[in-house]
Amino acid sequence: MIHTCIPYASRASDKNIGAVYNNFMNMIPDADWACFLDHDAMFTTLDWYKQLEDIVESLSVSHHDAGLLTVCTNRIGNFEQIIQGIEPQNHDIYYHRKIGKQRQIEYGNSLRECEHLISGVVILISKDVWKKTSGFADGFLGVDNDIDRKIRELGYKSYIIDGVYCYHWYRADGIPMQGMGYSEDSNLSAI
Numbered sequence: 001m002i003h004t005c006i007p008y009a010s011r012a013s014d015k016n017i018g019a020v021y022n023n024f025m026n027m028i029p030d031a032d033w034a035c036f037l038d039h040d041a042m043f044t045t046l047d048w049y050k051q052l053e054d055i056v057e058s059l060s061v062s063h064h065d066a067g068l069l070t071v072c073t074n075r076i077g078n079f080e081q082i083i084q085g086i087e088p089q090n091h092d093i094y095y096h097r098k099i100g101k102q103r104q105i106e107y108g109n110s111l112r113e114c115e116h117l118i119s120g121v122v123i124l125i126s127k128d129v130w131k132k133t134s135g136f137a138d139g140f141l142g143v144d145n146d147i148d149r150k151i152r153e154l155g156y157k158s159y160i161i162d163g164v165y166c167y168h169w170y171r172a173d174g175i176p177m178q179g180m181g182y183s184e185d186s187n188l189s190a191i
Contacts, residue, residue, distance in 0.1 A: 002033045002052055002124070009140065018136035018143040021123075025130050034130075036123040040169035041073070042093075044100025051164060052124065055109045063111055067156025068148055069124035070114065072103060075170035078119040081160055096167040107163035114158040120144025121168045129156060 005024045009017040025034055033056055037043070045051070059066050074086050074096065082088075086099065123144060133150040136143050148158050 001029075002035050002049065002056060003028045004035045004037065004049070006037050006039050008039055015140040016138055017140050018138045018146075021136040021143065021147075025125075025127060025135070028127055030127055030131075033124060033126045036120065036125075037166070038121045038168065041121050041166045044093075044097045044165050044167055045104050048164060051104065051109065052161075055111070055161060056124070056126075058109065063157070063159060065155070065157045066111070066159055067125070067129045067151035067154065068118065068158045069111070069122075069161055070118045070120065070158065071122045071161050071164040071166050073121050073166045073168045073170075074099075075168050076119040076121055078114075078116050080114055080116055081119060081121070083165065091167075091169070093167065096165070100165040100167075103165045104163045110162050111159040112162050114148075114160050117145040117148045118158050118160075121166055121170070122164075123147070124161075125151075129154075 003024070007017055007020040007024065009015045009020050013019065021034075021036060024036075028034055035052060055069070070081060072083050073081050074083065074090075075088050076082060083099065083103070087095070090096075120143070125147070129151060130147075132154055133147065135147075137146040151158065
């Protein structure tokens with residue numbers, strides 16, 4: 001089973017999103033999966049959950065080395081996850097739903113190995129693999145890269161699901177990180 005979570009870490013928790021991820025992982029049964037979705041993202045097809053279930057069920061045969069899965073998107077730090085030719089400043093949801101459906105039809109459940117550390121707009125991870133790591137790092141920035149690194153050090157691979165597309169707001173309002181309560185050295189420029 002896949003358990004979906006839109007994690008949020010408040011300022012009162014020092015924005016420790018890693019702790020939120022770990023708490024959720026501790027709650028789900030062994031052998032199940034967690035699907036973390038950023039609070040500023042959305043799946044673009046109606047049957048995304050069934051598609052993720054089908055992919056997870058097929059991994060033991062097709063990609064037994066999969067440790068972590070993520071998706072394609074419009075705006076993110078890892079350019080491998082961005083669809084070429086997309087309009088990153090277009091925030092019309094109808095536009096993105098059409099892209100999602102087209103990707104689903106064209107690529108289905110195909111997986112592509114991710115060369116670089118993932119950007120965690122979506123993190124799909126099994127509890128069994130997570131338990132082999134020391135868990136998500138404490139903090140906010142970089143926890144996605146950290147868990148990906150840990151999984152790869154165990155010999156697993158990370159894959160991008162080419163047929164699942166998420167719309168991601170990702171700083172489209174132009175507010176720098178320090179405008180959200182972060183220090184200036186934490187700022188990442190928008191795409």
